[in-house]
Amino acid sequence: MNRKPALVALGIGIALVASGCVAPPPSPGPAPQMAREAALLETQAAAVAADTFARLTEADAALDASLLGDRVAGDALTVRTAQYKVARSVSDAKPEVLPSEMQALYVSAESSWPRVLAGVSAQPGDNLTPVVSLWVQDDIASPYSLRAWAHMIPGASMPSMASDVTGAAQLSVTESSVAPTPQEAIEQYVEYLRAGKGSELAAAFAPDTYAERLFAGRDVLSTAASGAGGAYSDTIEADLENAYVMATADGGALVFAPLTVASAFSVSNAKVSVPAADQALVEGTLDATVTHHYRDLIVLYIPGPGTGGLPAVVAADHHLIKVTP
Amino acid sequence: MTLRTSALVAGVLGLVLLVVGLIADSRRPDADVVASHRIDTPVAVLAPEIVGYEPLRRIAVEGDGEIVAHTARTADAEAWLATREATEITGLVTWEEVGVRAYVAPAPAVEPSPSPSPSASPEPSPAPSPSPSPEAEAEGEPEEPVDTSSTDHWRTTWHGQGRLAVFASAIPAGETFVIHTVNGGPLGTLELYAERDPNDAWITPLIVWGAILLIVGVVGLLYTLIDLRPWQRKGEEWLSRRSAKGEPKEGSRRARRLAGAQLPEVPLDPAPADAVPADPATADPATTDQIPQADQKGGEK
Numbered sequence: 001m002n003r004k005p006a007l008v009a010l011g012i013g014i015a016l017v018a019s020g021c022v023a024p025p026p027s028p029g030p031a032p033q034m035a036r037e038a039a040l041l042e043t044q045a046a047a048v049a050a051d052t053f054a055r056l057t058e059a060d061a062a063l064d065a066s067l068l069g070d071r072v073a074g075d076a077l078t079v080r081t082a083q084y085k086v087a088r089s090v091s092d093a094k095p096e097v098l099p100s101e102m103q104a105l106y107v108s109a110e111s112s113w114p115r116v117l118a119g120v121s122a123q124p125g126d127n128l129t130p131v132v133s134l135w136v137q138d139d140i141a142s143p144y145s146l147r148a149w150a151h152m153i154p155g156a157s158m159p160s161m162a163s164d165v166t167g168a169a170q171l172s173v174t175e176s177s178v179a180p181t182p183q184e185a186i187e188q189y190v191e192y193l194r195a196g197k198g199s200e201l202a203a204a205f206a207p208d209t210y211a212e213r214l215f216a217g218r219d220v221l222s223t224a225a226s227g228a229g230g231a232y233s234d235t236i237e238a239d240l241e242n243a244y245v246m247a248t249a250d251g252g253a254l255v256f257a258p259l260t261v262a263s264a265f266s267v268s269n270a271k272v273s274v275p276a277a278d279q280a281l282v283e284g285t286l287d288a289t290v291t292h293h294y295r296d297l298i299v300l301y302i303p304g305p306g307t308g309g310l311p312a313v314v315a316a317d318h319h320l321i322k323v324t325p
Numbered sequence: 326m327t328l329r330t331s332a333l334v335a336g337v338l339g340l341v342l343l344v345v346g347l348i349a350d351s352r353r354p355d356a357d358v359v360a361s362h363r364i365d366t367p368v369a370v371l372a373p374e375i376v377g378y379e380p381l382r383r384i385a386v387e388g389d390g391e392i393v394a395h396t397a398r399t400a401d402a403e404a405w406l407a408t409r410e411a412t413e414i415t416g417l418v419t420w421e422e423v424g425v426r427a428y429v430a431p432a433p434a435v436e437p438s439p440s441p442s443p444s445a446s447p448e449p450s451p452a453p454s455p456s457p458s459p460e461a462e463a464e465g466e467p468e469e470p471v472d473t474s475s476t477d478h479w480r481t482t483w484h485g486q487g488r489l490a491v492f493a494s495a496i497p498a499g500e501t502f503v504i505h506t507v508n509g510g511p512l513g514t515l516e517l518y519a520e521r522d523p524n525d526a527w528i529t530p531l532i533v534w535g536a537i538l539l540i541v542g543v544v545g546l547l548y549t550l551i552d553l554r555p556w557q558r559k560g561e562e563w564l565s566r567r568s569a570k571g572e573p574k575e576g577s578r579r580a581r582r583l584a585g586a587q588l589p590e591v592p593l594d595p596a597p598a599d600a601v602p603a604d605p606a607t608a609d610p611a612t613t614d615q616i617p618q619a620d621q622k623g624g625e626k
Contacts, residue, residue, distance in 0.1 A: 022354050022523050025380060025417035031373040034398065034499030041480055048477055070474075111400035140404035143475040 038107045038167025039115050040144075045105040045164065048135060048144045049119055053100035056080075056146075060095050063088050073145035074136070074242070075258055075295045079319040082281055089280035098131055098149060099124040104158070106246060106254075109167030113139045116170060116244045118256070120158055129154055132299050132315040134256045136244065147242075148258060148297040150317035153208045158314060159301050160249035171245040171253055178302045182245045182255045185302050185311050190238045190259065206312035210298065213318070214261075221265055229268035230288070236261050251304030254314075261294040261318070274323060282323040293322040329545045336542005342535030346528055354523040357382075362423035364512040368411035370428055371502040373399060375414055376493060380519040385490035386504050388513020392489040394504040395479035402501035403430055405478065409505075414515070423517055 040048070052071045059067035065081040072080060083095040099121040106118040117135040124131070129152040135144040152158070162168040173183040180188065192201035197215050205211075218234060225232040239258040246254045265272060266289040274282065274290060299315035364386070371384065386392050397405070411428035418424045476482070480500060483491050489504065496502050506512055573579035 022420065022521060025420055025519070025521070026378075028374040028378050028416045031399075032377045032498040034373070035497060037398075039398070039401075040477070044477060044480065111398070113404075137475075137477065140401060140478060141475055143477050 036165050038109055038162075038164045039111075040107040040117060040164065040167075042105065042107075042164045045107050045117055045119075046102070048117060049102050049105065049133075050100070052135070052144075052146050053098070056098060057100075059084075063095070070143055071145055074147040075297065075319075076146045076148050078295055078321050079148075082319070082321045086277050086280045090277050093277050097124055097128075098133070103130065104161075105164070106161040107164050107167045108170050108246065109162065110170045113137060114244075115144075116246060116256070117144050118161075118246065118254070120152075129315075132158070134244065134297070148256065150297040150299055150315040152315045153210060153313055156208070156312065156314040159252060159254060159303075161246065161254070162249055168254075169247040171247055173240055173243050173245055173255075175245060175253065177251065177305070178253045179305065180302065180311065182243065182253050182257075182300075182302065183240060185255060185300055186238045186240065186243060186257045189257075189298070189300060189311075189313070190236050193236050193259075204310065206310045208313040208316065210313055210316035210318070217263075221263065225265055225267065228270060230266040232263070232265050234261060234263040248301070248304060250307050252307065253302045255298075255300040255302065257298050257300060259294075259296040259298060261296055262291055263294070264289065264291045266290075278320065278323050281320060284325045286323075286325050289325055291324050292320055293324065295319050295321050329548050332541050332545025333549070334542075335538045336540075336545060339535045339538025339540070339542055342531050343539055344535075346532035346535050349525070349528045350532065353525050353528060354521075356520055356523055358420045358519050358521060359516050360417055360419075360421050360423045360519065361514050361516045362425055364412050364425070364515050366410045366412045366427075367509050367512060368406065368409050368428075368503065368505040369414060369512050369515055370402065370406060370411050370504075371414045373499050373501055375416055376496045376500070376502050377498055378416055378493075380417070380521055381493045381517060382520050383490055383492050383516075383518035384502070384504075385488065385516040385518065386485075386513055387488045387516070388506060389487065389508075389510060391507040392485045392487070392504065392512070393507060394483040394485075394489055394491055394502065395476075396481045396496055396500040396502055397478050398480070399499075399501045401478040402503055405503070406430055411503075412512075414517070417517065417519060420519065420521060423515065 048071075055068050055071045059065060059072075059080070063084040065072075065077065065084055068077060068080065080095065087093045087095055101122040102119045103122050104120040106120075108115045108117065110116075115137045117137075119133045119135070121131040121133065123129065131149050131151055133149045134147050136147045137144045171178075171182065173186070174181055188201050188204055192199050192205060193211055193214060195201065196218070197211070214234075218232070221232040237260045239260060243255060243257040245256070248254055268288065271288060272286055272290040274286065278292070296316065296318050298313050300311055301314050302311045303309040369386070375381070384394075386394075406428055407430040412425050413428040415424035415426055481495075481497070483489060491502075504512065504515075573583060
């Protein structure tokens with residue numbers, strides 16, 4: 001009979017130990033794979049675009065660039081500021097219409113900065129082509145800001161890009177996986193613009209209306225300057241530091257390259273005059289020489305290896321920002 | 326060992342099992358636990374592996390003012406946290422204790438440079454001034470609000486006033502979870518709601534089997550404690566009375582058996598039609614009318 005209490009006590013002890021003996025918390029496992037690795041989800045990219053165009057709408061109504069905030073910066077801010085200045089001076093001049101409806105947004109896969117976001121708008125009208133917009137985020141503290149835009153070349157089409165699941169890789173301008181490299185393509189295209197339609201480099205690019213209009217304007221202005229005893233010259237420079245490259249789905253590259261164009265027109269024994277729209281942008285007093293300064297954006301598609309085809313400008317715009325003597 | 330002894334042993338064992346089971350049941354640990362920790366920094370961060378931590382069910386923060394939680398790519402969260410004082414949640418040390426450590430931003434990847442340029446300065450830099458600024462100490466540094474100027478990198482955002490709770494299942498896998506106060510003050514109390522497996526499936530069967538064995542033992546104990554011999558005697562007497570000899574009823578089977586009457590023996594060989602059986606008891610039933618009844622009765626007597 002003395003064993004029963006001992007047995008009961010033993011059982012109670014076992015129960016106490018067993019009931020209090022819960023397995024310790026497990027150690028955290030490896031980090032799960034992210035479902036969408038792009039820098040921005042589609043909703044984030046759409047929110048950036050929507051906020052940008054909301055600011056643009058507000059600023060356009062007031063013709064006040066300060067209302068653009070930090071959503072519009074760089075060349076886009078410079079160009080828009082110039083357009084507001086013209087619109088305030090000329091009654092029938094209005095800022096360029098930028099459609100807010102996007103038909104495609106191309107996000108980056110980049111983990112470092114700067115990062116880019118590109119958008120293609122819906123077609124704004126029968127006579128206008130969709131607008132390609134470029135946003136850039138310089139660092140984590142800065143928002144994506146609209147840096148430039150350009151209308152698509154008539155007949156051109158944007159290449160296929162990576163989805164927002166993975167995002168498109170951002171490439172360096174010296175990326176050698178595409179031929180020519182983005183830097184070579186930009187430099188060759190600028191050289192082609194400088195040399196004119198008779199250049200040997202014309203065969204290296206698909207025909208585009210941007211170059212054709214530049215050449216046509218050059219011919220007209222050269223003829224006019226010659227008739228006035230003056231001269232016309234233009235200088236075209238590529239801004240490689242602010243060029244961005246995104247990889248396309250076919251292994252090629254979509255290059256966003258800003259260009260600086262300065263068109264100098266001079267006459268002899270006379271004073272040049274400019275249209276009323278340009279007058280608002282004149283800095284200084286015009287005499288026998290006038291130089292129009294443009295900040296352009298070209299969007300150049302370099303096809304992937306083995307896909308054939310020539311590098312082609314798929315979007316480009318010519319934006320007047322300043323007029324100087 | 327008799328059946329009664331076995332029952333008693335089973336009863337004792339059942340009692341032990343029942344007691345053990347009931348005690349264990351009273352101390353059964355909860356499956357749902359809450360671990361909390363006071364966060365003194367304005368920001369707390371949970372890496373993707375902590376967000377996906379198997380036992381974790383909910384993350385809650387209770388503090389002053391508006392509290393905001395976000396998810397982001399790990400690279401983006403690291404860049405955002407690089408300039409902020411934050412506490413990193415590392416999981417559960419125990420079921421009641423949250424593992425924390427000061428967040429340290431990972432060093433950015435540096436490409437090796439082929440031309441290192443050592444720049445040791447032979448001149449020691451001037452010693453820092455040992456005189457503290459009494460004004461700065463007296464006033465104290467005001468808490469600098471967390472800069473939220475750019476929110477483009479946040480993928481999902483939750484807002485709460487004074488308290489914010491987010492289910493772990495609502496946080497996309499692989500994304501880093503960041504919680505911070507809007508006013509830049511200390512975050513407050515962070516709670517991790519977790520679910521654990523207490524390993525108590527053995528308790529209920531133990532109670533059931535203990536109860537069954539105890540019942541068996543109680544029955545055996547009853548047989549031990551209660552004197553059943555009077556009822557046994559009565560039963561035996563009843564049985565003996567049932568089997569006591571008396572006068573059988575006339576014509577009953579017992580009467581016939583006692584009279585020595587037996588079933589007639591059926592001859593295998595066909596007997597002649599006029600033959601008289603040698604023994605009336607073995608006569609053909611068809612000829613039993615030939616058996617004198619007086620003899621049968623006289624036989625009984």
